[in-house]
Amino acid sequence: MPGANPTDLATATLPPKARSAHLLWWVNLALLPGIAVMVFTLGTAYLWQLAIAGALAVSIESACLLARGQSVRLALDGSAVVTALLIGISLPPGVSLWVLSLAVLGGVGLAKQLFGGLGHNLFNPAMVGYALVLVSFPAELAVWPADAITGATPLDIISHRQSQTFTEAVSSEQFGNWGGLPWQWINLAFLAGGCVLLVLRLARWRVVAGVLLALGAAAALTYDAGSSLSNGSPLYHWFTGATMLTAFFVATDPVTHPQSTRGQWLFGALVGLLIFVIRAYGSYPDGAAFAVLLANAAAPSLDHWTLTKTKDEPEAEDKHEDVA
Amino acid sequence: MVSTTLSATIGLLTLLVFSFAVLLAWANKRWPIQSSTLIEALNDALPQTQCAQCGYPGCRPYAQALADGQASIDLCPPGGAQTQQALARLMGVEPTTPLTDAPVLLAQIDEAACIGCALCLPACPVDAILGAKDYLHTVLTQECTGCELCVAPCPVDCIVMLEVTA
Amino acid sequence: MSTLDFLQPDPTTLFEQVAQAGIQGMGGGGFSTARKLRLAWQAKATRVIANAVECEPGINVDAALLAEHSPEVVQGLNIVMTAIGATQGVLAFAADFPKSTIKMLCQQFENQADREPDADSFAANQPSLSCTPITRTAGAGAERHLCQQLFGLSLEPTQYPIDRGVLCLNVGTLFAIQQAIVLGKPLRQRLVTVNGDTNWVSLGTPFADLLTLEEQPGAKTTRRYREGGHYTGKLSPPKAVVTAATNAVWLVEPATQTPCTYCSRCSDACPEALAPQTLHRLCTQPQVGAPSTQASPQSLSESALEANGLSRCTECGLCNNLCPSNIDLLGSFQQAKAQAREQALADARAHRAKQRHERHVSRTQARAQIALQRRESRRESRRLKQRGPDAWR
DSSP: OOOOOOTTSOOOOOOOOOOHHHHHHHHHHHHHHHHHHHHHHHOTHHHHHHHHHHHHHHHHHHHHHHHTTOOGGGGGSSHHHHHHHHHHHHSOTTOOHHHHHHHHIIIIIIIIGGGTSTTOOSSOHHHHHHHHHHHHOHHHHSOOOOSSSOSSOHHHHHHHOSSOOHHHHHHHTTOOSSSOHHHHHHHHHHHHHHHHHHHTTSSOHHHHHHHHHHHHHHHHHHOOSSOTTOOOOHHHHHTSTTHHHIIIIITTOTTTSOSSHHHHHHHHHHHHHHHHHHHHHSSSSOOHHHHHHHHHHHHHHHHHHHHTTSTTSHHHHHHHHHHO | OHHHHHHHHHHHHHHHHHHHHHHHHHHHHHSOOOHHHHHHHHHHHSOOOOOOTTSSSSHHHHHHHHHTTOSOSOOOTTTHHHHHHHHHHHHTOOOSSOOOOOOEEEEEEOTTTOOOOOSHHHHOTTOOEEOOTTSOOEEOTTTOOOOOTTTTTOTTOOEEEEEEOO | OOHHHHHSOOHHHHHHHHHHTTOBOTTTTOOBHHHHHHHHHHTTOOEEEEEEOOSSTTOOHHHHHHHHHHHHHHHHHHHHHHHHTOOEEEEEEETTSOHHHHHHHHHHHHHHHHSOOOTTTTSSOOOEEEEEEEOOOTTTTSHHHHIIIIIOOOOOTTOOGGGGTEEEEEHHHHHHHHHHHHSOOOOOEEEEEETTEEEEEETTOBHHHHTGGGSOGGGGTTOEEEESOTTTOEEOOTTOBOOTTOOEEEEEOOOOOOOOOOOOHHHHHOTTOOOHHHHHHHHHSOOTTOOTTOSOHHHHHHHHHHHTTGGGOOOOOHHHHHOTTOOOHHHHHHHHHHHHHHHHHHHHHHHHHHHHHHHHHHHHHHHHHHHHHHHHHHHHHHHHHHHOTTTTO
């Protein structure tokens, strides 16, 4: 039979396939706007802190992979650097090197590699590392000394004001209207980077929405126009402390949040609610790390409750329509 | 001030402990563990070969003995490791001597040697041997559990156990 | 012999000839064509679809066949329609075929439609032939989608097109039928897209031999191949050969597997709305809290797998092809499903054995009871006899 060599035939090409390492490096890139603003407001020393944390994380990861008999190349897949950057951002600038090292060791070594490496950790590694030093050495982490922000963060002030009204407390310093001016900019920058994650589908929007909505709702419900007992407006809570960083970069760690869509909503809401409760009623000024860790612990249960039930519901039909 | 807080704490905790103890005691009475459901669960975990290798005349009597605490969980060779672990979970104990998986066996009657004595028919716990007195016997391979109980009664040793591979 | 002889065949003889020629569905399903024809004939199917909508981009088998052999395909369609008594034939082809091919096809079908009805061959009614372009989207070439798109028939999940009077055959199958009936040639070769090039290949050719020219001799055994489309194709076992259903073979670039990052690309794409990442974790990781001596962690996670819908996985392979970590998700699902099947068989066997044993026990007990009663009554009657004949008074 005659051979047909249809070189002129339309050969539709496949979309390029994503690679895990590339995706993880995109997360690092998305952190850059926030980091840039932080370096701008807090000084270049901050850059060194992040660089040291990154180098430490990669070397610890390499050592662990070597000990576990795995390919050392996995240390450069970007996940260790994400953890290191998140730890470096969370710790105040100029923190002692040993505190930084301990946090990275706790994050990468303890929370991630001891649990079996990437994809096997139950808790967010960065938040484990941060929480470890936060509860162990509170004095080292209490201050955010920098030229741009004198003394404490707005959350500190609100936490420790005596009889000042909310507006007095915030406006008495050089804070802006919502959450202290530099913090607004930092949060806005992380929001911008976070949007990149959402567009690239590296973060689940349901988690982000859950965190922000729950935090906003809780703040709105208890908001009393700024008396001395006020906890601050939703806007204030959204743009202060580590809200945006947590909502977009920490809570959205896909390994440690539920896989079902309803579970992701609930997970986000739990994180948002816990952040508000710890901020408003806890002894720590910001509670993002603890909120995420507690919600991480709840994630498998959320999955268990929601995943098995969503099977035959409209969700499935939606997806069929997408394909057709 | 300190002593008041302390005594309040101690009082509160004692109260909590006591109330929970009462709650647990009541729940224990209200929802007793049904031994019959345990026997059923144990029986379901057993391979149902009815081979009596455990020393009990079948799987259900063994399950009964297990539930009564008279038998250990490592007496079922056909079930092997998997059954042992299932029993261990149900009984809440650790296996003492881990079993290995036994090969799956199937009885076969050498039809040239069979004399049609019908002695093996009642020996089969699952009625998997077809035949009658003075007629040729044969094994229903679909039903045979490989318990080997038919081998001993045969007067001419015409039943052999074949190992089933995958 | 004129063509009309083939257009007036005795259906059963034709089916026999098709079976003798070893023709199977060549679109990828590999179903026996003779059986399919017989089913359609019995169901009095009125419509026949000649399917040239290639399931996926990159495969050019149907396009190449039509470019060279569209008259034969149309003849095959006529043969089939006459044999089963169908009145409407539609050639569905992918809308992105080369312009020249499409033009040629349209002309061809106009000619067919205009042709004078022959009293002998079309005694009952004039069959209508047409061709329709179909846009290539995911699943466009599937029978169900074609029924929906061409005739507006939405099939119930349990229905096949034949249940609604539609017979769907791949153009390759029609060509093979034509070759078998008209020229008496059995199905011995087919068009296969091998790494992008479409050529005639003999059935039974090992995949390894399809690509020898490009390779070093030693690499042959270690290479892996994908059979079918980029998206829904499957990784083939090392010794796979070309069958009637093989439409494309691709050399798989060896990719290193990295850990799952739960990026959810698989669950976003899954047509069954499953969560492959969760299923994969359940398939491969021992359950948390399982005893360390556990021989098979699978047995524990089986119920969890079932709860997460493993049995609903259609093994379409989309997840595998999207995974950024190159994880063989489909492989682990197939393995888990096989294990579940084995377990189900063993469970069914055990259940039967249990029931039979229970019946055995109750029967032997009842028999013993009867024997006991008989013994008792015999003893009783003996006692009565000893006392004398009038003792009962």
